[in-house]
Amino acid sequence: MRELTVKEAINEALFESFENDENVILMGEDIAGGKGRENYPGTQDSWGGPFGVTQGLLTKFGPERVRDTTITEAGFFGAAVGAAMTGLRPIVELMYVDFAGVCFDQLMNQAAKMRYMFGGKQSVPMVVRTVVGAGFRAGSEHSQTLYSLYAHIPGLKVVAPYDAFDAKGLLLSAIKDDDPVIFMEHKRLYMTKCDVPEDMKAIPLGKGRIRRPGKDVTIIAIQRMNLFAEEAAQKISEENIDCEIIDPRTYSPLDEELIFESVRKTGRVIVIDESNPKCSLASEITSLISEKCFNDLKTAVIKITAPHTPIPFSPPMEDFYIPSTKKIIEAIKKVHNA
Amino acid sequence: MNIDKNKLNWIYKKLFTIRFFEERIKKIAKEKSVPGYLHTCIGSEAICVGVMSALSDDDWISSTYRNHGHAIAKNCELKQITSEIYGRSTGICKGRGGSMHISDFDKGMLGSFGIVAAGPPVVLGAALQEKINGGTKMSATFFGDGAIHNGAFHEAAGLAKLWDIPMLFVCENNGYAEATATDWHLNTKELKDIAKAYDMISYQGDGNNVFEVHQITRDAIIESKAKNTPIFLEFKNYRFSGQYEGDTQLYQPLEEIEEAKKNDPIKKSIEMASEYNFSSDEIKQIQTDVLNEVNEAFDFAETQPWPNPEDALEEVYVNYPKELLR
Ligand SMILES: Cc1ncc(C[n+]2csc(CCOP(=O)(O)OP(=O)(O)O)c2C)c(N)n1
């Protein structure tokens, strides 16, 4: 087995998808970088996006398929919609999910509704790759997750992988998928590593994963929150509390059955989401559980989320904003002892 | 051009403050002693200072994530700016903004926006308010060569012209938008020609020459107010800094950087001092004073208290039940 970082895994999935299907194209800002029209050897493709995720694609596949765009998200997102409907499989990069505002119409009203509104004749097989997440001291406009903003919209699929294995497998699926998929990459996870086999297969969308089997408490953790959930579960195991961690991985469609099965077993549930609390994935998952597993619950579900505030810059305030292992441990004890 | 001695002093003081400040920021970025993204503006000094020297203290501006120079030239408190970058409670935004969002409303700054081209429509709104209320404050929005492609800029430009709004669209053409060279993406031969689409008056100037920037801006303000019309200004310079501190800058050819150094705005302003009867002793004195001031600001910031974690819950709304924020 070999280890890959999330960043490397995504880069590999992009390379493989480009090789396997010549209709795959990529558009985004600074996805290559350089001097462009003029010929300056060595300066081209030196960036590969701010996190270096798309590096090498321009050199290998050329400017026809790898398009370094102007700062025109509405323009190239709309272009992706049209290209997708007519035969290409565009991947577009929204550098930070926070920039969604400038191009949201093309996703919310166009990409998402085309098939339904126009009688089911067309589909929009596009992927939006975007960077999410707090903990980078990047302030209010570069740190959000906004998962639920996308999951709310019928017609869009939403994926948010935690580790490199899932990132590669799910991106391969997302690119092959015939619907528009929002693929969310967490900036604090890019450099984390795990085993990824050479012959990594696509992981179907809509299938969650049990990251840690357990019998006492169910923890449903969203993307980076799996890290804290694992820490908390490890710690609390010393007190003979056995936690099960569920990583849904995709949020639309959501693997409800996997969640319910665990809840039926434990009857004690915590949901962790680093997003703002109102109308969040955490509130959605909690409401599903109360609706479908009411009689299995031994105590009320606890949601651990960020507060209803923008993301502050200063470290003590940002650390307060993000759910912590400490808060999770307290919640585990609370549901366990209830 | 006649510029009075006080203004000249101010111009030199601000030019050096910005340069020394950003050099210090580069240093602390290397030492990793501050959190978060840092976008420095080495090479922008003459544009920041030249434009601001033509505006009045209470005129409106917007800035971007690359805002240190604008904030300094808009007379924001240096200590408060620094403290904000360090994330301390005495920072200009109480530690909530950080380097990317340095902005003081009391100094006429509407905001420093992290979203490219978010500024032009907002400044249009302030200018509209002045027009409706018969106010006299000028409004100017700063943005880059990359931002001119964005719809928000175009929509603001179109409305400003349509509504006869006196305001300045100030574009700093520094050769790069992040890692991508300006001329890779430009459709018009000259950047300023983009204003033609809106039949908007536009001027172009040497962004490394603080006096040229001052003169063009001063004239543009008079013309914009007299004709009740927006004006587009393009100032050309070079982005010596990377997109952010830590950027490898591999996309910038070394020859190009060397060539650009010949026109460094600070070097140029020192060379031009004698034309304005400014002696090298006076320059030296200003440099010494300013360096002290910058050092004091960093000493101050380093010793300032952190905000309380719960301060994150402050000032989300003007009026909202606090208990519902959790
Ligand atoms: C809507 C939006 N898209 C992308 C970005 C990422 N981004 C930040 S700065 C930048 C380049 C801006 O270049 P320019 O306008 O020339 O300003 P400069 O940094 O050179 O001052 C980009 C693409 C962003 N902040 N907002």
Ligand SMILES: [Mg+2]
């Ligand atoms: Mg630029």
